[in-house]
Every structure is written in structure tokens, then in C-alpha cells.
Amino acid sequence: MNRPTYNLLWRLAMPLVLARLWWRGLRESGYRKHWNERRGHYGARGAGWHTLWIHxxxxxxxxxxxxxxxxxxxxxxxxRILMTHMTPTGRAAGHELFARHGDRFVQSYLPYDTVSKLTRFMRHFTPRICILMETEVWPNLIAVCKTRGITVALVNARLSERSLRRAGRFGRLMTQAAAQLSLVAAQTERDASRISSLGAPRVVITGNIKFDVAVPAAALARGRFLRQRINADADGDSGGAGRPVLLCASTREGEEALILDAFKAMPERPPGMLLLLVPRHPQRFDEVANLAGLRGLRVARRSTLGQDGADLDSAVEVLVGDTMGEMVAYYAACDCAFIGGSLLPLGGQNLIEACAVGKPVLIGAHTFNFAVASDEAVAAGAAVRVVDAAAMLAQARQLLLDTMTRNSMGAAAFGFAAAHRGATTRTVELLQGLIY
Structure with a gap:
């Protein structure tokens, strides 16, 4: 595919894209906010700052x-930092994390990948550099940056074999985009090799920035509060009187049904075992709570827990984590954690936060989006790979009943996370040579 064909397809698809955006807004109202930003229209001019743009x-x-x-x-x-997003949840997370920087931090949705919309965006914000996080390579974005003299860097970059094959279907369009990247800071040697094969001229292995994310003390405090509300031991040792807690984090559509069926079919659960189930996408909170209820399981929701100061009813078997911005707290509140997106061929989710909190980790067979981190965590004794939901529940049962093994895995997880820090420093040193 070449750029004229790509641009024609965007022009033809735009009515459908906007219609789909409006439809998604029926389930998640954030998609109907800041509508004009996605189309490259803004109010007062945003220039006048030395702007570093992160997507x-x-x-x-x-x-x-x-x-x-x-x-x-x-x-x-x-x-100032300009941060762009594509999802309302990403924008909300950015506001939560960075509003403390005041006027030095601004947010916007990234316009759709058309020349006219992106040109208006760049005229408005006048960025000095475009820093793309992980996988977000858009052909027109890079081309417009090149035309306007804006340096483009891809940092914390990752590229799975599946994504490489998908990029290959776009042919010259993607190789031209890759060739215009001034810097690629790749997570691993495998990622670097795949990205280099697309024609990126400067690829450096810097490691994974996610290992450098600090564990907030406030989130750990919320985790302790949550354990108290579910009547678990405050120190996380469920070998005492508290309830043992298995967290299934960032689960995806199709996985919750498998997990709930396996949980219901467990021949013998640890006494008082609680399944803490946190779907990745907030629009599915109600659906997942209903799935548990339809199976005859006693269900409660995190959003209502502790409002009256009472503990969780001891008869509750499934607690649905239906809040945003509390994943670290959920990790802190559990005894062991399964990382979603890995029971089905979805690529898996990030296990680093769970390791940084010092929790034993369970993962499924499908972790191609985080292949190296997952494999290294297993090799370090921080994680165990399971073949299906039944095997995951069986492994969780063993961990919940075996305090010594659970603590040993937790210590290995904490050490694994600590040993891989430093990617941010290496990345920033490279970026300094590109920022003027």
C-alpha cells in the first residue's frame, strides 16, 4: 500500500469511523467528549510554549x-508536556497522574491519521519533538512531522511477530514510516531486531520503562484498606484468620466466563477463598458482575465496599473490581495474581506492576505482547505459566494454601522487578540529543 491509497481509504472510512465513535459513546460517555480534537479543531491557540509531545x-x-x-x-x-491519547480511560489516567504539574501538562486526543487534521494539530501546539510510546506508528503522523521539521522517536518500543506480519501487509507504507524515525528505543533485543527489519535507521535497546514506574504509597494504603474490608489479614498472610484472595487482573472478554466456570467447579477451595475479578475495560463491569451472578455465585462490587464502614459479607465469593486507577491497590490486597489477556490468544497484559508489589504471578499461554518479560519472570521464579483456567485455579489453590512458597515467589517477583530498572535514564539520555 502507498500513501495516496492509504489517504483515500481514510477519506472513504471517515464517516464510518465517526459513527463507530458515537456508537461507543453509548457505552462509554467519554468517547463523546472533546469530539473536535479528534478532527483537528481547537479553541485558543496552544503555541507559545517549548512543547514536548508524548503520544x-x-x-x-x-x-x-x-x-x-x-x-x-x-x-x-x-x-511543557503535551500528552495525546486515543481512549477516554487513557486520558483520565493521564489527568490523575500528571495534573499535579499544572499548566506544564496539557492533554488532547490525537486527531485521526489524515494530513489536514494532523497539520492543524501541529500548527496549534507547535511541538518540538514527537515521542511515541510502544507501538503507535502512524504513517501520516510521521510524514507530517517530517514535513514540519519535528523529530519523531519511538520509545519503550515493542513489536511482536504477529504485529510484524501485520505491518508487512502494509508494505512500503510502513517501511517508509519506520525509515523516518530518528530514534527507536526498544524494550528487548527481539523487539529491536523486528523493528530494524522494517527499516528503522537507529534502534537502541534500552529496556522496559514500565519497570521504573514507582509503586505509590497511597495505592498501597488503599490496598491495606481493601484487605481490611474483605476481612483478610492486613499483612497479606492468609494463613491466619483472613480470607485468601486470588486477583484476576485486566481480564478480557471471554476470559471471565472461563475463570468463573473453573472457580465454581473447583473440587475444594481454600476456606473462605475470594475471587477478585477486575476487567480491563470499564464498560464491561456490569457484564462481568452479571456473569458471576448467572452462575449462582455471591457477588459484590468494589465501588460499594466500605461505604458504610462494614466488612465484605463473608458469603460473597466474587468481588468485581469496578473502579478505575486502583490496580496497584488490587495487587496490594491480594495473595496471588493472575494476569489477564493470556488465557485466550490476546497477547497478555503487563505483569510488572504485580511483581513490583511483590506478588506471585500466574499467566496463561498467550503472552506474545510481553513475551520477554513473561519468560524472564517465569525463569526468575516470579511467575508460573498455566495452560487453561482450571489449571490456573489449581495453581492458585496451591499457592493460597502454601505460605512458604507464596512468600518465596513474592520475594522473587519483587527482586525481578528491581533488577530490570533503569530504562528511563537510558531513554532520556538518548532523547536529550534530539530535543532543541
Whole structure:
């Protein structure tokens, strides 16, 4: 595919794209806010600042960018950070994390990848550099940056074999875009090799910035509060009188049914075992609570827990984590954690936060989006890979009943996370040579 064909397809698809955006707004109202930004229209001019632009598509990329934002803020005290997103949840996470920077931090949705919309965006904000997080390579975005003299860097970059094959279907369109990247800071050697095969001229292995994300003390405190409300031991040792807690974090559509069926079919649960189930997408909170109820399981929701100061009813078997911005608290509140997106061929989710909190980790077979981190966590004794939901519940049962093994895995997880820090420093050193 070449750029004229790509642009024609965008022109033809735009009515459908906007209609789909409006439809998604029926389930998640945030998609109907800031509508004009997605079309490249703004109010008062945004120029007048030395602007460093970071594109973080959704929640995961936004949270991963935290140490990078803080480092750039410290290095460039007279600059501002512009962060763009594609999802309302990503934008909300950015506001939660970075509003403390005041006027030096601004947010916008990234316009759709058309030349006219992106040109209006860049005229408005006048960025000095475009820093793309992880995988977000858009052909027209890079081409317009090149035309306007804006340096483009892809940082914390990752590219799975599946994504490489998908990029290959776009042919010259993607190789031209890759060739215009001034810097690629790749997570692993495998990522670097795949991205280099697309024609990126400068690829450096810097590691994964997500290992540098600090565990907030306030989130740990919320985790302790949550354990108290579910009547678990405050120190996390469910070998005492408290309830043992299995967290299934960032689960995706199709996985919850498998997990709930396996949980209901467990021949013998640890006494008082609680399944804490946190769907990745907030628009599915109601659906997942209903799935548990339809199976005859006693269900409660995190959003209502503790409002009256009472503990969770001891008869509740499934607690649905239906709040945003509390994932670290959920990790702190559990005894062991399964990382979703890995029971089905969806690529898995980030296990680093769970390790950083010092929790034993369970993962499924499908972790191609985080292949190296997952494999290394297993090798370090921080994680165990399981073949299906039944095997995951069986492994969780063993961990919940075996305090010594659980604590040993938790210590290995904490050590694994600590050993991989430093990617932010290496990345910022490279970026300094590109920022003027």
C-alpha cells in the first residue's frame, strides 16, 4: 500500500469511523467528549510554549510514561508536556497522574491519521519533538512531522511477530514510516531486531520503562484498606484468620466466563477463598458482575465496599473490581495474581506492576505482547505459566494454601522487578540529543 491509497481509504472510512465513535459513546460517555480534537479543531491557540509531545494511546502506555514525564519535566523546567491519547480511560489516567504539574501538562486526543487534521494539530501546539510510546506508528503522523521539521522517536518500543506480519501487509507504507524515525528505543533485543527489519535507521535497546514506574504509597494504603474490608489479614498472610484472595487482573472478554466456570467447579477451595475479578475495560463491569451472578455465585462490587464502614459479607465469593486507577491497590490486597489477556490468544497484559508489589504471578499461554518479560519472570521464579483456567485455579489453590512458597515467589517477583530498572535514564539520555 502507498500513501495516496492509504489517504483515500481514510477519506472513504471517515464517516464510518465517526459513527463507530458515537456508537461507543453509548457505552462509554467519554468517547463523546472533546469530539473536535479528534478532527483537528481547537479553541485558543496552544503555541507559545517549548512543547514536548508524548503520544500514549491508552491506560497502559499512559502509566508507563510516568517516569519519562517526570524526568523530562525535571530536565526541561521551562517546557511543557503535551500528552495525546486515543481512549477516554487513557486520558483520565493521564489527568490523575500528571495534573499535579499544572499548566506544564496539557492533554488532547490525537486527531485521526489524515494530513489536514494532523497539520492543524501541529500548527496549534507547535511541538518540538514527537515521542511515541510502544507501538503507535502512524504513517501520516510521521510524514507530517517530517514535513514540519519535528523529530519523531519511538520509545519503550515493542513489536511482536504477529504485529510484524501485520505491518508487512502494509508494505512500503510502513517501511517508509519506520525509515523516518530518528530514534527507536526498544524494550528487548527481539523487539529491536523486528523493528530494524522494517527499516528503522537507529534502534537502541534500552529496556522496559514500565519497570521504573514507582509503586505509590497511597495505592498501597488503599490496598491495606481493601484487605481490611474483605476481612483478610492486613499483612497479606492468609494463613491466619483472613480470607485468601486470588486477583484476576485486566481480564478480557471471554476470559471471565472461563475463570468463573473453573472457580465454581473447583473440587475444594481454600476456606473462605475470594475471587477478585477486575476487567480491563470499564464498560464491561456490569457484564462481568452479571456473569458471576448467572452462575449462582455471591457477588459484590468494589465501588460499594466500605461505604458504610462494614466488612465484605463473608458469603460473597466474587468481588468485581469496578473502579478505575486502583490496580496497584488490587495487587496490594491480594495473595496471588493472575494476569489477564493470556488465557485466550490476546497477547497478555503487563505483569510488572504485580511483581513490583511483590506478588506471585500466574499467566496463561498467550503472552506474545510481553513475551520477554513473561519468560524472564517465569525463569526468575516470579511467575508460573498455566495452560487453561482450571489449571490456573489449581495453581492458585496451591499457592493460597502454601505460605512458604507464596512468600518465596513474592520475594522473587519483587527482586525481578528491581533488577530490570533503569530504562528511563537510558531513554532520556538518548532523547536529550534530539530535543532543541
Amino acid at each position: 500514549a494511546v491508552s491506560v497502559g502506555e499512559t502509566r508507563a510514561a510516568e517516569p519519562l514525564v517526570d524526568a523530562l519535566m525535571a530536565l526541561y523546567p521551562n517546557s
